[in-house]
Structure formats: structure tokens, C-alpha cells
Amino acid sequence: MPNFNxxxxxxxxxxxxxxxxNYNSTILPSLEKLALxxxxxxxxxxxxxxxxxxxxINTLLYEDRNFHExxxxxxxxxxxGNQIKIDNYNYSLxxxxxxxxxxxxxxxxxxxxxxxxxxxxxxxxYFIDVTGTTAVSGYRYPAPILSxxxxxxxxxxxxxxxxxxxxTEALYKKQYALAKTMGFTLYY
Numbered sequence: 001m002p003n004f005n006x007x008x009x010x011x012x013x014x015x016x017x018x019x020x021x022n023y024n025s026t027i028l029p030s031l032e033k034l035a036l037x038x039x040x041x042x043x044x045x046x047x048x049x050x051x052x053x054x055x056x057i058n059t060l061l062y063e064d065r066n067f068h069e070x071x072x073x074x075x076x077x078x079x080x081g082n083q084i085k086i087d088n089y090n091y092s093l094x095x096x097x098x099x100x101x102x103x104x105x106x107x108x109x110x111x112x113x114x115x116x117x118x119x120x121x122x123x124x125x126y127f128i129d130v131t132g133t134t135a136v137s138g139y140r141y142p143a144p145i146l147s148x149x150x151x152x153x154x155x156x157x158x159x160x161x162x163x164x165x166x167x168t169e170a171l172y173k174k175q176y177a178l179a180k181t182m183g184f185t186l187y188y
Contacts, residue, residue: 008159009069010034010042013056014076015086019048027076027112030148038156042074049087054099061103072108072158074151079115082123093123097130104133108158111138113147113182124187135164140183150178164188 012031016023023046031042047053060067078085082093109131111117117138119127127136137154139147153175157167168186172179 007069008040008071009066010040010072010074010155011060011070012042012044012074012076013053014044014046015053015078015084016046016048019046019052026146027148030146030152034152034155038152038159040155040159043070047086050089050091053086057099057103068106070107072110072155073104074110074112074155075115076112077115079111081116081118084115093119093127094130097127100131100133102130102132104131107133108135108137108164109133110151110154111136112151113139113141113143116140116142116183117185118183119187121187128187135186135188137184137186140185141181143182147182150175150182150184154184 010031012027014025014027016025025044025046028044031044034040034042045056047056060070060073064070075084079090083090084093084096085091115138117136118140119136124136127133139150150171154167154171157170161167161170164186168184171184
């Protein structure tokens, strides 16, 4: 039986090709399962440009009265290394850090494996320092499957514990082969 904790929420922002066209998200069923199986409340939004990305983040930051309850910002965007791709443009994590500057205190930022997250220590620390986030996580290696299995396990572990080292150890213990193959990584 899920333990419903109204103080733990996930905000998911997915980059889509065009907001004006219907888009069948592969992430929505996973978010529904997350709510039903683990009792984790989540909000799903889409963006198709850096402007709509910023607009969604600003709405979350300045208009959502429950912002303090969002523990994790879950980004489903394409990219690799230090770059995310929205509307066929690449944005560095340093540029994204400026958007979030000082606004993510107490939050974790998690990338789905649609982005191969492989940062050097300096870039990771810069992002954490500028945004105020407690951790940045994601996957280093591309995989033919979407990371939702590991994402949901990670979110459920975050729901139960706030120690990033124990969370990472538990994730690897429960899904070692998949976590190793996809290169789950967490910077804090």
C-alpha cells in the first residue's frame, strides 16, 4: 500500500517537437504508475522552445503555491554531456543554470536517459552552486529503452530517504545490471 506523503512531489517537464500538435508521451504512463504504485504526486508539463521551457519553470517557481513541496524536477529532454537540446538548439548546462539561478534550493534535478549526462566535476559543481540544487542525476550511456524503470525506482528511493549516497547504493543494489549498463550517475 503506497504511503501518500503530500509533501513529496515531482515536477516533470518534457521537451516535445510542437506544442500545437498532439503528442503521445511515453513518460505519462510511467508517471501514472509512479502515483499509483508509490503514491508520489507529480505534475507533467511540456515545452517546445527555450521560451516555453523558461515559462514553465517560472510558472512553477512563482505561481505554484506548492513549489516548496516539489522535491525533484524531472527533465525529459534530449542532449548529451553538458548540452540539452530543445527545438533543435543546444543549450549548455551553464546557460540552464542561469535560468535556475538560486531557485532550486533543496531540490534535485533528474534527467531521463534521453539526455546522456556526463559532466566533469567542475561543471557539475558550478551547476549545483549556481542553482542551489542538492543534486543532479541522470544516465551517462544511451540505451534502447526509456529510463522510466530506473527513474521510478530512484524517485521511490528519494521518497523514502534523503541521503543521496544511500539512495544511489540502494538503486544499484536493486537494479545493478540496468543501472550499470545505463550509467546512472549522481552529482551532489
